[in-house]
Amino acid sequence: MEMVSKIACFVLLCMVVVAPHAEALTCGQVTSSLAPCLPYLMNRGPLGGCCGGVKSLLGQAQTTADRQTACTCLKSAASSFTGVDLGKAASLPSTCSVNIPYKISPSTDCTKVQ
Template sequence: NTQPNHISSKPQLHHKTHNYCIILSSLLEFSLSLRMEIVSKIACIVLLCMVVVAPHAEALTCGQVISSLTSCLPYLRNQGPLGGCCSGVKGLLGQAQTTADRQTACTCLKSAASSFTGLDLGKAASLPSTCGVNIPYKISPSTDCSKVQ
């Protein structure tokens, strides 16, 4: 019982076409997952670059604190008017944005209050209110700067 050639070739052709479709479908799925993985990795790299390149806020230094308040020395020594002192106080307040910065400023001011000779400590303590700003600690050699928030 022999079948004609054209009848037996149809199932083979259909079978081959079906196999090609499965292979092509698998390749497309693989390609899609590969593309998604690559896009995901690129997104992670871009995010990492943004974090690394982002400007970091510089920590406040004692030099900056003292420099901001140098114009206050004549006033605090009873040798001159308030002058530009308040702009320095306000500038310092603007620079000390974090708890660490405020504690650094406090420590520097505490040290300066102890080391600069001839300072009127009463004027130093009232300097923030005199300049119309609110500093969350007293400028004094006895201030506990670790409690400054």
């Protein structure tokens, strides 16, 4: 019986060691998810598939680190593109009926995002 326990522990340890590790969210993923929003945010087109991208991003940002990364990437992207309507950006969560734990704004302190 003791041998079976040792084998079971060894198998469990091997499974933990070789289990795939979740990858952190990247700015590329954030940008890709929200690319459909650009025409809307720049007052050049309809909302279109934007909400699908917002919801996808919300689903990808499961950890505090991921949410902080998403926040930082959003701030960086907003400053990279001229002509982004910051009011529309800030209202995206309510427009798309999602709840995110921070305000989409250049003044948001992403280090405080939980």
